[in-house]
Amino acid sequence: MEKNHVFDQIPDYLDGNLSKSDRAAFEKHVEQCTDCQKELEEMKTFFNVFEEEVPTPSNRLKTKFEAALEQEKNNQGKVVQMESKPSANWTSNVLKIAASIALLVAAFQMGSLFQQRKANEDIAQLQDETNQMKQTAMLSLMENQSASKRIQGVNYIEEFEQPDAAIIQALANRLLYDENDNVRMTAFEALAKFTSSETVKNTYIEALEQEKNPSIQVAIIQALVQIQEKKAAEPMKKLLEKEDTQPFIKDQIRAVLPSIT
Structure with missing residues (x-):
């Protein structure tokens, strides 16, 4: 039973697109299969990352990120050899991308904080000079x-x-x-x-x-x-x-x- 993994059904399960019978069969399988349990938890984590509200980076920051992403694609080549578990591999790669986005947003927030502090210092200095x-x-x-x-x-x-x-x-x-x-x-x-x-x-x-x-x-x-x-x-x-x-x-x-x- 455990060899017949249900990786490809996880997105539909999380989106609520499975029929009642398919959903029951899916949940019964996941209870007995540790690999599918792990895959399900990783997919849930990935969805939670994108459900959180994050500040919108500036156009300049988005341009830099997109350029870095394009460079990474060029370095890897046009042909990518897929493994025998496409769903699991895809999830792992997407989680990496999600982590990169989270780091990008954190960098954006820190940059904004430092810029605000610098602006406050400049205003205080200007007021003092005035x-x-x-x-x-x-x-x-x-x-x-x-x-x-x-x-x-x-x-x-x-x-x-x-x-x-x-x-x-x-x-x-x-x-x-x-x-x-x-x-x-x-x-x-x-x-x-x-x-x-x-x-x-x-x-x-x-x-x-x-x-x-x-x-x-x-x-x-x-x-x-x-x-x-x-x-x-x-x-x-x-x-x-x-x-x-x-x-x-x-x-x-x-x-x-x-x-x-």
């Missing part, structure tokens, strides 16, 4: 002799989601040392977005001690009270003691001082 150019332009504008240019440089802060220490310090210097009231007010407003920074808090306190413009003084007082900065209490008390402090500034301080002491 931020450096923006920072250079911003710092240069803030040192310009024209007040309007310095204001333009301060407003450049909108281009940075997370400005570094150099930018924060440059804005602090504008608030503390710029001779133009409008530039100082613009610098104060720019720094107000980063009041969690200790540099900004300390800058506000220092500016409060030396600022002469009442509008800027009020803005700084309100900002310090909003963030509940306890260290601002002493500078506010000193302003209360100064004779040249505007009366409405003193009223403002008296109103808010209890909330931070």
Whole structure:
């Protein structure tokens, strides 16, 4: 019984094309024949390989594969001697081809992964270079002799989601040392977005001690009270003691001082 193998019926069996009686006879034979069992399992493995969804390689990759396949055919010659078990030999060859395709797809996926990583690195480098150019332009504008240019440089802060220490310090210097009231007010407003920074808090306190413009003084007082900065209490008390402090500034301080002491 085992010599009468059913190799040629395996494809029809897997596709469900055998009649009920032929299918029963096939399964009965396979139960008793180890060779046919092995052939059936190999054929199932081959079908499973082609049922899996795989990414489609690029045209360039497919062209290379087809050229390699054509070269292999030429190397083997036009005439191929078939063995006595054509179905088994065919299955073995197809499984080799399936393995080659699987390796090709894996190579394609690895290539895509490396290309994506390289692209991400290039984008990150480009973003870094762009931020450096923006920072250079911003710092240069803030040192310009024209007040309007310095204001333009301060407003450049909108281009940075997370400005570094150099930018924060440059804005602090504008608030503390710029001779133009409008530039100082613009610098104060720019720094107000980063009041969690200790540099900004300390800058506000220092500016409060030396600022002469009442509008800027009020803005700084309100900002310090909003963030509940306890260290601002002493500078506010000193302003209360100064004779040249505007009366409405003193009223403002008296109103808010209890909330931070």
